[in-house]
Amino acid sequence: MSNSIANETINHSKNKEPFSIVRLLTNTYFLNAVSLIAFFLLWDYVARERIFHDSLARPLEVVDQIVRLTQIKYAGTNLWGHIWASTQRIVIGFFLAAIVAVPLGLFMALNKYVNAIVKPLFDLFKPMPPIAWCTIAVLWFGIGETSKVFIIIIGSFVPCLLNAYNGVRLVDPELYDVIRVLGGSRRDEIFHVCFPASFPAVFAGLQISLSVAWTCVLAAELVNSREGMGFLIKRGMDTHKPELVLGGMLLIAAAAWLTSQLVSLLERKLCPWKRTIDNL
Template identity: 30%
Template sequence: MDKLSKRNGTFERVLTLSTVLIIIAIWYITTKLNLVSDTLVPSPGKVIKAFIEVLQNGYKGSSLLTHLGVSMERLLIAFILAGITAIPLGLLSGYNSKIRAILEPIIEFYRPLPPLAYYTLLVLWMGIDNSSKIALLYLASFAPIFISCMSAVLKVKKDYISSADTLGASRSQVFAHVIFPSCLPDIFLGLRTAIGVSYTTLVAAEMVAAVSGIGWMVLDASKFLRSDIIFVGIIIMGLTGILLDRIIRYIEIKVVPWKGKE
């Protein structure tokens, strides 16, 4: 079984690498044959040159690492705050119907709203500095974590809870030793979803009164039709997004080693 799993894992990695290479090849051929305007879709070589240019000289007075660092600071502060608040509130909402009745309508109301719809309000309330940007990313992160945690509690098997009650466990013990461990896979799923949703909101968060950040760099480059810079920013955001997701998945493997082995 282990040999078969390793073989499957190797084959899947080959498929992943092949997919990436095919996409790059299509991109290269499309630009080489001038099937689309170079202004709209720059060639891979032009994007690499733009990356080297930004890496060496920075963009609009700030280095590439500064832009990336500013965005990561905003993103991670909001994500950590969302995790700290949404996980306990989501678990409690799943465990207690009264708390769920209070919080669920609020989450369900703002969750479908486009970020820009309420970002203007956040700017009016909190100003145009980092606080409004972090608040926007926080709200984007909060909903998926909250919903995943609440749903996880609701789908815990009643037999587990009944067995713990039969053995004389208190409500707090049932929560700590039965419900919470059962919810861990869904909690991590919520965290992974939240980091992705937050990243998609990053450009919106850096639209107003920002002079740094990867999202701002992409937005600013679009004003000057620098599609090569836009591609550089998008690729960096994609790669860092994958890296953050892999970090969460690595932590999940260490914290929830039994996932998928029930």
């Protein structure tokens, strides 16, 4: 009989309810479809009626533009070249920032003296928007790759460090007691409690960093560049081609979304025990 003890899995099975109009109307997938179709129809309508004159392209024109970009060379390279140019900058800047910022954040939380030295400087730079560095980066490093990567590093550094720092500081103190009671050393505490427990916070920081990094790369490319998705948008702006602007926006959104999914995937691999909220 013991197999029925503490059988709390009942919540996983669902009740089947009969079909009805109300249930269809409140079905999530149905509503999602309605909203997306309405959105694109509205967009198409606004573009067709020229409410913004010639400054809004129809959805199909945007798709057409993107497809054309894969076939022709635009400013020396085709679509994949532009996507890769931006992604490359992100990857380099993001990794450099994460490699320095995360350990520094962890270290700051673990060592009071490091904290006392670094924290005030960090607080000084924290409120400064990374995009504000664009101009001075160009002044320092010229208009090449270095200045763009520099801005990305500046932008992704702050959230990485902050989250790693808070992640360690907000570890439940009782978790340390578990290790201490078992006779663990300070080293054990750090490696078996501190780091794993702060992982979710670190990953949250990486996610924020990534989205900031995309904003930064875009800003840098808008200010000055010869390739990249930001360049496409900028060129669309200069030549007044809304379909190119919208195409660039969609591409960058897709790229940003994909990279953030990659980080989530990594997170699920590295800390599968993390609690999640349903449907978020």
